[in-house]
Amino acid sequence: MSKKITVCFVLIAGFIIRVSAQQHHQLEVNEYNKGNSFKLFSVASVSSIMLDPKDAKVVSIASTAFVKDVELVCGKQMKIDTGKLYTSPTVIAGTIGQSKWIDDLVKSKLLDVSAIRNKWECFIIKVISPTKLVIAGSDPRGTAFGIFHLSKLLGVSPWVWWADAIPAKKTQIFISGSYISHEPSVKYRGIFLNDEDWGLQPWAAKTFEPETGDIGPKTYAKVFELLLRLKANLIWPAMHPCTKPFFTVPGNKKIAEDYAIIIGTSHAEPMLRNNVGEWDEKTMGQFNYTSNKERVLEYWNERVKESRNLNAIYTIGMRGVHDSKMEGVKDAKDAVPILEDIFKDQRKMLADCINKAVTQIPQAFTAYKEVLEIYDHGLKVPEDVTLVWPDDNYGYIERLNNEEEEKRSGGSGVYYHASYWGRPHDYLWLSGTHPALMQEEMMKAYNNGSRRLWVLNVGDIKPLEYNIQMFLDMAYNAKPFEKNDFAKQHLFNWTASLFGKEKAKVIQPVLWQYYHLAYERRPEFMGWDQTEPITETGYTTFNHFYYGDEAQKRIDCYQDLENKVKNLRGQMAPKNAAAFYQLIYYPVVGASLMNKKFLYRDKSYFYGKQNRLSSLDYAKQSKGAYDSIVSETNYFNNQLSGGKWKYMMSMEPRKLPVFLPPELQSVSMDTASVWDVAPEGFVTKDSSLPGSGTQLHLPSFDNLNKQQYFIDVFLTANQTVNWKASVAPWIKLSTTKGILTPVAGKNQIRLCVTVDWNKIPLKSSSNGKIIFESGDRQIPVAVSARKLEVGNFKGFIENNGYVSIYPVHYSVLKKQKYSDWNILPGLGYTGNGLISKEVPVEHKNNLNDTSWIKKNSSYVEYDFYTLSPADASVTVFTVPTHPLNNLYSMRYGVAVDNGPLKLVDFKTYGRSEEWKQDVLRNRAQKTIKLFSLYKGKHALRIYAIDPGVILDGMLIDLGGLKTAYGPIDETVIRK
Numbered sequence: 001m002s003k004k005i006t007v008c009f010v011l012i013a014g015f016i017i018r019v020s021a022q023q024h025h026q027l028e029v030n031e032y033n034k035g036n037s038f039k040l041f042s043v044a045s046v047s048s049i050m051l052d053p054k055d056a057k058v059v060s061i062a063s064t065a066f067v068k069d070v071e072l073v074c075g076k077q078m079k080i081d082t083g084k085l086y087t088s089p090t091v092i093a094g095t096i097g098q099s100k101w102i103d104d105l106v107k108s109k110l111l112d113v114s115a116i117r118n119k120w121e122c123f124i125i126k127v128i129s130p131t132k133l134v135i136a137g138s139d140p141r142g143t144a145f146g147i148f149h150l151s152k153l154l155g156v157s158p159w160v161w162w163a164d165a166i167p168a169k170k171t172q173i174f175i176s177g178s179y180i181s182h183e184p185s186v187k188y189r190g191i192f193l194n195d196e197d198w199g200l201q202p203w204a205a206k207t208f209e210p211e212t213g214d215i216g217p218k219t220y221a222k223v224f225e226l227l228l229r230l231k232a233n234l235i236w237p238a239m240h241p242c243t244k245p246f247f248t249v250p251g252n253k254k255i256a257e258d259y260a261i262i263i264g265t266s267h268a269e270p271m272l273r274n275n276v277g278e279w280d281e282k283t284m285g286q287f288n289y290t291s292n293k294e295r296v297l298e299y300w301n302e303r304v305k306e307s308r309n310l311n312a313i314y315t316i317g318m319r320g321v322h323d324s325k326m327e328g329v330k331d332a333k334d335a336v337p338i339l340e341d342i343f344k345d346q347r348k349m350l351a352d353c354i355n356k357a358v359t360q361i362p363q364a365f366t367a368y369k370e371v372l373e374i375y376d377h378g379l380k381v382p383e384d385v386t387l388v389w390p391d392d393n394y395g396y397i398e399r400l401n402n403e404e405e406e407k408r409s410g411g412s413g414v415y416y417h418a419s420y421w422g423r424p425h426d427y428l429w430l431s432g433t434h435p436a437l438m439q440e441e442m443m444k445a446y447n448n449g450s451r452r453l454w455v456l457n458v459g460d461i462k463p464l465e466y467n468i469q470m471f472l473d474m475a476y477n478a479k480p481f482e483k484n485d486f487a488k489q490h491l492f493n494w495t496a497s498l499f500g501k502e503k504a505k506v507i508q509p510v511l512w513q514y515y516h517l518a519y520e521r522r523p524e525f526m527g528w529d530q531t532e533p534i535t536e537t538g539y540t541t542f543n544h545f546y547y548g549d550e551a552q553k554r555i556d557c558y559q560d561l562e563n564k565v566k567n568l569r570g571q572m573a574p575k576n577a578a579a580f581y582q583l584i585y586y587p588v589v590g591a592s593l594m595n596k597k598f599l600y601r602d603k604s605y606f607y608g609k610q611n612r613l614s615s616l617d618y619a620k621q622s623k624g625a626y627d628s629i630v631s632e633t634n635y636f637n638n639q640l641s642g643g644k645w646k647y648m649m650s651m652e653p654r655k656l657p658v659f660l661p662p663e664l665q666s667v668s669m670d671t672a673s674v675w676d677v678a679p680e681g682f683v684t685k686d687s688s689l690p691g692s693g694t695q696l697h698l699p700s701f702d703n704l705n706k707q708q709y710f711i712d713v714f715l716t717a718n719q720t721v722n723w724k725a726s727v728a729p730w731i732k733l734s735t736t737k738g739i740l741t742p743v744a745g746k747n748q749i750r751l752c753v754t755v756d757w758n759k760i761p762l763k764s765s766s767n768g769k770i771i772f773e774s775g776d777r778q779i780p781v782a783v784s785a786r787k788l789e790v791g792n793f794k795g796f797i798e799n800n801g802y803v804s805i806y807p808v809h810y811s812v813l814k815k816q817k818y819s820d821w822n823i824l825p826g827l828g829y830t831g832n833g834l835i836s837k838e839v840p841v842e843h844k845n846n847l848n849d850t851s852w853i854k855k856n857s858s859y860v861e862y863d864f865y866t867l868s869p870a871d872a873s874v875t876v877f878t879v880p881t882h883p884l885n886n887l888y889s890m891r892y893g894v895a896v897d898n899g900p901l902k903l904v905d906f907k908t909y910g911r912s913e914e915w916k917q918d919v920l921r922n923r924a925q926k927t928i929k930l931f932s933l934y935k936g937k938h939a940l941r942i943y944a945i946d947p948g949v950i951l952d953g954m955l956i957d958l959g960g961l962k963t964a965y966g967p968i969d970e971t972v973i974r975k
Contacts, residue, residue, distance in 0.1 A: 027125055027179035029153045037174035038133040039089050040154075046076040047089035047133075052099040053082045056140030058228070058260040062147040063093055065225060069156040073167050093135040095143045102136045111136060115180050120187065121233065125150060126178035133175055141233055141260045145181070148229045157498055158229035161222060163465055164578035164641050165498050185446065185478035188313060188362075188386075188413070188453040190227060190234025191461075191468060192266055195421045195428050197242045198650035199460030207646045214244050217251030223461070224259035230472040234262045234313070236455055237274075245274035247306065257310065264313040264455070267366035267390070267415065268323050271300040271314055271346060272307050275321040287321045289342055290328040297345055304353045313362040313453070316346045316385060317371065323422075325370050332373040339379055347382065359384040359409075364453060366390060366415055372398060376886060386452045387412040389445070392882065393420045394919035395433050397441050400448040402885040403841060411452030414445045418467040419459030421654070423532035424916035425525050428653040430587045431464045432518035435487040436826035437879075437922075438470060440835075444948065446478050448884070462648055463587050466511070469494055485825035488512060498583065499576055503568065507584055510564050512826075514588050517557060519922050520829055520966055523594040527658030530916070537657045539602050545683045546962045547969070548710065551599045554966070558592035565589060578641045586636055590651070593632070594658075596625040601662045608667040610684040611676065613715040615667045617744040622662045671717035675740060677772050677779045680709040681962075697782035701755045702867075704788050705799045706974040711781060713772060714748035715740045721774050725751075728768030730759040731783055755785045762787055788867065790973075793937055795863030799971040801960015803864045805940070806970050807834040807951035812861040818843050819857045819944040821951075828879055828952035829923060829967040834860060836892070838947035844887050847945050850901040853893050859943040862954070866938065870958040872896075872930040874940065878906055879950035880918035892951075893943030894928050901943065902928050921965075923952060933958070 028034065040047055049063050060080075067078045081090070094102040096113050105111040111134055116122035122138040123146030135150065137143025152158070154173065157165035193200060196215065204219040205212070212218065215238050227235065235256070237246035246252050246263070256263050265272050273279070275287060279299065285292045304314075317339055318326050329335040351358040359382075366388040367375045381387060387405060389412060391397045401412055418433045420426060442454070456471045458464050470490060474481050480490070491511055496504035527537035542551040565588045572580045604618035633651040637643075652659035678684070679698045698709045713723055724737040734752035741747065753770070760766050765786040772779045795811055796803050807830065808823055818840060824833040839847065839857075846852040866872075874894065883889050890907040906924040908915035918924045942951060953967055 027177045028175065030174050031170060031172060033174045034176055036130055037176040038127045038130060040173040040175055041070065041074045041076055042172040046070065046074065046078050047091055048079040048081045049091040049093060050081050050101055052094050052101055055094050055099045056260060057258040058140045058144045059093060059095060061259060062144035062228060066147050066151055069151040069154065069160065072156065073154050073170050089131050091133045091135065093143060093147055095137045095140050098140065105134060120183050121145060122183055123149065123181045124178065127176050144228050144260065145231050158226060159465055162226055162461065163583050166575040166579070182477070184231065184476045186451050186454045186475040188234045188262060189232045189472055189475035190236065191456050191458045192236035193238035194457050195240065195419060195459050196238045197240055198428065198653040199462060199648050200238065201242050202647040203645065212249065214249060216249045217255040220252055220255050221259065224255065224261045227261060228259065230469065231476040232472045234264055234455065236264050236266050239266065239269060239274045239276055241276050245277035247272070247303065248277065253310065260311065262311045262313055264364065265315045267315065267368035267371065268319045269315055270318050272303045272312060273300060279321055286327060288327040289318055289338060300346065301349045304349050308354045313364050314350060315366065316343055316363050317365050318342050319371065332370065332377045335374045336377050336379050339374060343382060364388050368415065383408055384410040386410045388415050388453060389450060390415045391417055391441065392919065393417050393422060395437050395441060396881050397445060398882050399885050400445055400450055402887050406449040412450040413453030414442065414450050415455050416442065417457040418464050419457055423911060424530045424920055426531055426654060426656060427522050427524040428459055429524055429651065430590055431467050432522040433467050434515045434519040434827065435470055435491055437519065438467065439474065439481055439487040440824065440827055442471065442474055443478065443481050460648070463582060465583055466494060487826055498579060506564060506568060510561050510588060511584065513557065513561060514591060518591060521921060523591040524658060525920050526594055526598045529657045531656060534656065537663065539605065540598055541963065541965045542599065543962065543964050544603060544606050546681055547964055550964060550966055551602060555596060555599050558595050561588050562592045581640055582636065586632060589632060590629060593625045593629045597622050597662050600625060601664060604667070605665050608665065610678055611670050611716045613669065613717065613742060613747045619664045622664060626661050669716060674717045674719050675713065675715050675721045675723065675774055677711060677713050677781060679711045679781050695782065696779065698753060699800050701785035702788050703757045704790065704797045704973045705971055707799065708752055708754045711751045711753055711770070712748055713740065713751065715742060718742040723772060723774040726771045730756050730766055730785065731768055731770060732756050733770060757787065760785060760787050763789055790865055793865050794973065795865065797865045797971055797973050798867045798958055801958045803956040803958070804968040804971045805862050805864070805954040806830040807953060808832045809970065810860040811863040814859050814861065816858045817856050821858055821860050821944050824950060828950065830953050833879060833950040833952050836944035836947055836949045838884065841887060847891060848903065850893065850903065853943055853945060854901055857893065857943045857945060859941045862940045864938050864940060864956065866933050866935055866958060868935050870933055872933045873927050873957050874930060875925055875927045875955045876904065876942065876951070877953040878924045879952055880922065880924040881948050881950060883907060884947045888946045890949055891945040892949050893945055895941045896930050897938050899931070904928060
């Protein structure tokens with residue numbers, strides 16, 4: 001069946017593309033001839049591609065790649081021609097003003113380039129006759145983008161090489177119409193290769209580029225091609241001690257010039273200098289501006305002279321040799337005048353060596369870590385320099401422009417992390433940054449005016465492919481992402497472009513859940529250990545005994561994802577097998593196994609205390625999960641794609657405790673009782689065992705919450721046990737008899753307990769028992785249920801001493817004059833958050849005035865019902881974002897029953913313990929004491945105060961709340 005790809009707000013190779021308003025036609029790529037179409041290739045022939053040899057080198061590079069792309073699709077090789085035009089089908093690719101062929105077409109009025117002339121990185125693709133297809137760029141990168149854009153339309157993924165994403169074969173392609181691109185949303189867009197010690201560097205040195213023995217020009221050529229395919233233009237090169245500095249490796253600088261990639265450097269590398277590899281304290285002295293100024297300036301000036309003909313963005317300012325504070329300063333206040341002097345010296349050398357009009361030289365200042373504090377002490381950064389705002393290393397931007405900063409001629413940008421080495425814990429192994437979080441934070445920056453430069457810390461590139469794709473797609477074309485639920489659609493588009501729409505219908509939900517589970521707790525954080533200093537792993541805080549067994553629910557979620565990707569792997573066509581493994585299978589299975597390693601270890605420990613035979617099985621499963629990570633990583637490195645990625649994937653960066661084999665406690669079983677019972681809510685203490693005189697009971701049932709609970713029946717010895725249970729008529733048990741055998745998976749059973757409410761009279765309470773029997777032993781479990789009446793009340797209801805509320809399920813949203821709450825889809829533990837919008841800056845001084853807030857701020861109200869009088873507190877959970885800028889904080893207001901308003905602020909400072917816990921769990925929480933609540937209906941109000949507060953759930957503790965890590969199911973009246 002013929003296929004058709006149409007451009008104009010349609011799906012193109014998995015992505016939404018907006019056509020310029022000046023576009024009057026559609027570019028159509030078909031497997032049939034619509035008439036007067038350009039034939040790119042058919043069974044019998046393939047077109048050629050025409051270049052001007054005087055055009056920029058990047059045009060030739062992109063064209064050569066395009067030839068290979070076409071060959072992958074049709075099996076035929078195009079010829080690259082630099083001679084005169086032929087009548088046979090020819091693709092003419094070139095840059096306005098640099099290509100004779102393009103300029104001739106413009107002069108002859110066959111090609112109108114007025115829509116892109118003198119614009120940044122724009123292109124036109126146009127069929128001008130059945131024998132001529134033109135790709136014209138406003139500049140050389142624009143031409144390259146146009147060429148790779150056509151590749152993508154043919155089904156060639158940007159990840160064709162980096163993820164072995166092989167395109168589908170086609171027998172013929174016809175192209176008609178035209179397409180005009182827009183200018184990129186963000187001017188400078190790129191990646192930072194960082195923490196490359198465990199993947200990119202050893203892979204390049206030992207596998208891909210052994211002749212260099214490092215990340216060299218051959219590797220950078222592949223990186224730069226990827227950037228061009230993703231319509232990006234900037235690199236911050238790898239700079240760790242394991243890698244030779246970029247400028248010291250022969251060929252690196254030249255390959256960047258050839259690929260038209262702009263060279264920049266990170267926050268710690270002023271003036272394109274890699275201090276880690278280039279500053280030698282033994283021969284050069286301290287890297288100290290105040291005590292060793294002459295040598296420091298000479299060091300910078302050497303690189304400026306060397307790079308004066310490069311397309312570069314110069315990082316100005318100064319920090320320590322590596323990721324550390326500037327030497328020779330007492331504090332942030334002391335650093336201000338010194339940094340301002342450094343700016344003057346650095347800009348003088350730029351003016352002397354490159355351009356007297358120094359404001360025309362791209363420069364950036366990244367306010368990272370302690371530098372942000374210096375900036376906020378009044379540091380004056382030159383107006384034309386781009387201010388680069390950092391995130392906190394965990395995906396939350398620390399601050400953005402205020403009104404004055406937004407007016408700066410140099411504009412602003414963002415340095416964002418999808419990979420990180422440092423405290424409170426590294427995440428260098430898998431991709432775990434949630435797409436919804438990245439969209440929210442980066443579009444917040446975009447809407448704030450931070451559009452000059454975006455850089456993503458990508459670690460080793462692999463396995464961050466999707467995070468890279470999304471970040472750079474957003475930077476190139478932010479428009480679709482203005483719809484705040486677009487992240488989900490983008491993920492679907494990406495998976496469809498790689499594996500087809502039908503497979504994407506399964507893969508996209510799998511990846512979305514994978515990111516959601518990682519948002520709750522990254523796989524790298526499952527050891528509950530920390531770094532700097534390194535601590536040993538501890539037991540997780542997922543609750544095994546309440547809320548239906550939080551830990552088991554998480555295991556079950558991951559097992560479901562594992563089952564799906566294993567099933568899909570068997571369905572993949574051979575050409576898709578390698579791409580599926582590295583993009584989908586390995587990260588999903590790896591995350592699942594890491595969670596199982598720790599959660600099974602926990603179960604072994606806790607169930608050992610309950611004297612369960614199964615604790616021995618869980619110990620084996622924990623060790624087995626670790627062994628499987630080893631096995632999958634070995635496959636990735638040694639078998640995947642014939643060993644292409646050998647040394648790329650490390651399952652133990654820095655050999656941190658979280659990555660090591662699980663530490664398992666020895667279990668000593670008391671086999672006297674042979675079998676036992678543990679109901680939900682029962683936690684065995686060291687001095688007691690289930691059934692040994694301890695009164696066992698389930699939490700109470702009621703007809704409004706319609707709870708269900710579990711009871712585990714288990715062996716304590718290597719014997720077979722026939723058990724049965726008798727119940728009161730109104731108690732429903734999932735099964736009432738069974739056989740336990742001392743075999744893994746069969747030595748315990750989990751039973752579900754519910755109530756048949758039709759068998760309990762209205763407004764009455766019932767007490768009963770479930771009696772478990774085997775041989776001459778009986779174990780009773782007490783069950784209580786009550787039937788309640790609350791009239792016509794609709795809303796949240798108390799459940800055993802607590803109320804759980806999800807933010808989007810409000811009873812009332814009261815919009816007032818100066819603020820608002822809006823639904824934010826996809827983000828947070830509860831799946832959807834509520835976000836407060838910005839208050840006009842002229843009212844910022846009113847945001848501590850509770851009477852003004854009550855009168856002017858919007859609020860959400862939640863009706864809830866308590867079943868008895870109680871002293872209460874409410875815990876409000878929020879996404880741990882930072883203030884929009886230095887004019888705001890992170891406040892919201894809380895009131896119950898329209899009582900006094902309590903202001904709450906979850907802003908954190910520096911690397912406090914509160915901040916550490918917030919980013920490890922991706923959740924901030926504040927608990928507010930409430931007055932005593934009477935039995936009956938109440939209303940909880942949350943007022944919007946500062947912008948960017950994202951509500952992620954509320955828990956009201958009426959005296960019965962137990963500890964949970966994740967979200968507790970909402971307590972709502974259930975029919």
